[in-house]
Amino acid sequence: MSRKAREAASQEGAAITIKKYANRRLYNTASSSYITLEDLAGMVRENVEFQVLDAKTGDDITHSILTQIIMDEEANGGQQMLPVSFLRQLIGMYGNSMQAMMPSYLEASMANFRENQAKIREAFEKGISGGPLAAIHETNMAMMRAAADVFMPGIASSKPAAKKPSAPTESTAPTSDEIAALREQMAAMQKKLDDLSK
Secondary structure, three states: OOHHHHHHHHHHOOOEEEEEOOOOOEEEOOOOEEEOHHHHHHHHHOOOOEEEEEOOOOOEOHHHHHHHHHHHHHHHOOOOOOOHHHHHHHHHHOOOOOHHHHHHHHHHHHHHHHHOHHHHHHHHHHOOOOOHHHHHHHHHHHHHHHHHHHHOOOOHHHOOOOOOOOOOOOOOOOOHHHHHHHHHHHHHHHHHHHHHHO
């Protein structure tokens, strides 16, 4: 995709429409040219918004195209990004009671990762296994526990705990005090990350 087409699309603020034809060819309507999955991957990396439509039916097939790009990257790339254990766990979530909340959790985790990307890179460069990485992991786990309590009360508390179990309550949903405490913990973790980056 040309720089001119990308600039025009970003100025208009609308997603570029990509049409996929029966012969598997992809047509970029902004640049009036045929493109490849590799070109689409480049657009993703450049934060160019696009939507892929089936040329015949008009159906939005962006999800399947992005999934195909990931499959190609994993198969052809020099280094695979998705560990087998993660793929097994992800597949295990399909049909699971947690499936409905996974998209939101994964989006929040990735957003948290991207926000702290520079600090994570710095930690790896310095060879630090704890510090900001541990804090980000704790934040992700806290978000997961809070989401599980809100969407499925009792699920998180039904797992064996290391601490002495408390007396049963009428409601297992988090109280406003617990939510406030969780927010304080997340703010403290963010402050640690900020201090480490200085």
